[in-house]
Amino acid sequence: MRKTHAFTGSFGATLLAPQETRFRLWAPSSRAASVEIEGLAPVPMDRQPDGWFQAVAPCGAGALYRYRVAPDLAVPDPASRAQPRDVSGPSQVIDPRAYDWQVADWRGLPWEQAVIYEIHVGAAGGFRGVRERLAGLAALGITAVELMPLSEFPGGRNWGYDGVLPYAPESSYGTPEELKALVDHAHALGMMIFLDVVYNHFGPEGNFLGAYAAPFFHAGRPTPWGDAIDFRQPAVQAYFMENALYWLMEYRFDGLRLDAVQAIGERDWLVDLAAHVRARVESGRHVHLILENENNDSGLLRAGFDAQWNDDGHNALHVLLTGESEGYYANFAADPAGRLARVLAEGFAFQGEMFPTLGRPRGMETAGLRASAFILFLQNHDQIGNRALGERLTVLAPPQALRAAYGLLLLSPQIPMLFMGEEWGSRQPFLYFTSHPPALGQIVRDGRRREFAAFAHFRDPVRRQTIPDPNQPETFTASIPPAHEAEQAEGRAWHGFFATLLRLRHARITPRLRGARGLGARVVGRGAVAARWRMGDGAILSIGLNLGSGPVDLPDWVAGPVLFQDPPSADMARRLPPHAVTVHLAEAGDGAAHG
Structure with a gap:
């Protein structure tokens, strides 16, 4: 028996029968609207209350159409499910039940089992290319793949954060059915798959909403991307809430990562979104909601969201590993070890304190x-690609210090995330890239170079010209981690190192993770911290990390059987050499677990 999934929302084209489709458009700024279907006469749309237009037309899956919203303007469907000719081309009617799901009983994994791997679909070879990588990632110990945004964007090269049609999977990556096959294959391997979604802005090219739905935007609230999206409008709320359900219910993603939610002015909508998702997904299914939020709004983590990207943790570790102190790293430069200690003990380093750069x-x-x-x-x-030259830590940090930091990352109770190529220690940069029309591409290039004028290395205008042009195809190709790196001796060594750590995590940390709480952390030397946690089963996990240049003494409570050390040493439980990590796990019945 075929197993299909479909989500029916308020917007866009809904297939009613093999040759009958309903079209719905919110166009409160238009007096009239019609559907122009290739090969058919235009179909007038009936005006309905609150700015809605609707029509039923004699066409089926595969039909190409636009909405005529003014005598001189025909636009793609803002809820298009496919854009085979890019953002400004016609939209395509899709039959969501055309795909026969092979893994019909998948219910996801508990959050505590997550080990996340972020990947750019285009740099991985499209939906088929990502699919081919999944078995190897599963064997390594990755349990969740997070795809960077898929919303249709202009051209064929983009990070995805310039998307303008959030219901349409990027056509250069493959078809909707190929995306569903990718999700299906992940589930067959026992892996979750998450999607990064952008609800805080639209990209600068191909967004026509302002021409026929001006209330979609809040003219009095500017953002770095233009006027803010107006989440006070019921239709706007529904547009994005239904988008979340569309990806979760029709494409069967196991979770969403919401980009930069600090730019969403109506915080209550986020709370409503989480509640709505929890109410709509099937009983017993694990669906996870992840935030990126510069505000460190812990209240959202108590209101239905599973977790937040911990930029504070990254920034403190980056300063300790590299010594960099420009830009936002200035907020961590004075006491990076102290900031890291608070991250390990409590989650965020900043919990209401003054943030110097802001x-x-x-x-x-x-x-x-x-x-x-x-x-x-x-x-x-972000943390690689927003650098002018896209350098990875493998070229910025001492290798042994980096190994020690990975020991902390993969064995601490916080949920770990890796970026594509990281598992073999890739040295290939990951740059910011686009495929905008030439005029916009030049604006982006010049603006990006101006951004770095305040950095010491790029104050010289001539040197700034060495910053890669995001719009050049070579910038994209230079960002693809080459497969041959993984086959070299260094790549195999890094891969084996990660495999060892992830085996330990899954065997010894993950089963105890539910309910784990911090018991405190403290600075134990320049660039060194010690931290401990009471795990869900009562065991005590303690970690000493020294990213400094001299040995440090560890407190007595870093105790219990050694789970992992790098480099290994019999004396490391008491005195930690430079660029080293020691991890101890005392079972609930051990004396150390009651200390």
């Missing part, structure tokens, strides 16, 4: 939150 307080207290409410990482698309 000149205002940042964050909220985290008391009572579980350790797994925070996603820790050493690298991701």
